[in-house]
Amino acid sequence: MAGSKMAERGARAGRGAQPLVIPRNAAEEQRLKLERLMRHPEKQVSIAEKPKEWAPRPPPEFVRDVMGSSAGAGSGEFHVYRHLRRREYMREEFMEKQAIQHRLDKEFQRKVDQNKRAAEERTDKRRKKRQKLKEKKILAKKVKEEEKKDIDGSETSSSGEEEVEVEVPEAKADDSEAPSFIMGGR
Template sequence: MSEPGPESIPTSADPRSKRPLKRRAVTAQSQQASQIESLFRDPAKEIKLPGSSKQRTSASLPPPPEIVANVQGSSAGAGSGEFHVYKASRRREYERMRMMENEINKETEDSHWAKQREETRRKDEEKTGKNRKRREKRNAAKNKKRGAASNGKELESMAADAPTQGALSGLDGKTDENQSLPADAVEHAETAGLIIHED
């Protein structure tokens, strides 16, 4: 057996070879890696992204022909080139009809949703209005009851607190403005509240 020599190295693997490397089948991973490498070669280069594709509608499709010169059925020209022409026209027409049906379905769903939303909003407003009226009525009754009870208490408290208020203001119930307040009067003045005396 002869030992391996330079002639046993494949030509493509030989560094001295000028022959280009064999191109292998490109996998998705290697393709993405090569795209990323090419992007990183020149980071300052502007990247142009393709524009977002507009959704196709029946209006964007070309209209069907107004005059069809050669009307043919599915068996017309079977086995010849005309069959493919028929298949293509049938596919275009089916696509146009499908798009029209989708648009009609979308419009009906949108109108149904808008009607349902409006109905829900109206019911919510009615319920909120009822609750608001009930709350205002309850608060008015509370305020009325509280007002009647507090008016009597206010009159009593005003009469009872007149000396205290006078002492705090320095008037002692009199209207003489020249009267001065003693220094210890403020400390001994009674304040409104509950006083508990221990026995």
């Protein structure tokens, strides 16, 4: 009877036991983790959330242990004072870090706004240039059509040729083709 229980335990251990596999690199370790997760797909997987940022404890509304300046402090008060001082230093450090983060966020937002404005200015400049080019093409097309009509008209009637002068506006030298970078270049 004892032998059958041992055999039963051995069989259970042999069935459920997985061979020990030591990952050689990060990819293999990731593969092993995925395989372990996929053995039981119905099982819930907990994904750790980002830890909350530490914030100092708010000061108490009512202070009960007020030490007077005229009373002699005992040896036990040193540790209370040390703890209060440490907590105050931590609070000041937290506020300084918060101020630095706020300043960096403001500076980043200012830079983003400045880059957006610069991009809008370039877009407007290029839009105007495209519009001028489009108008120029339309004007050239009209001139060609008029010339074609004049040529067709002159072939049918030889009553004298009229010369049509159309002013084509000159394209201004534009610096919109100059390289521009928003956040830096290569």
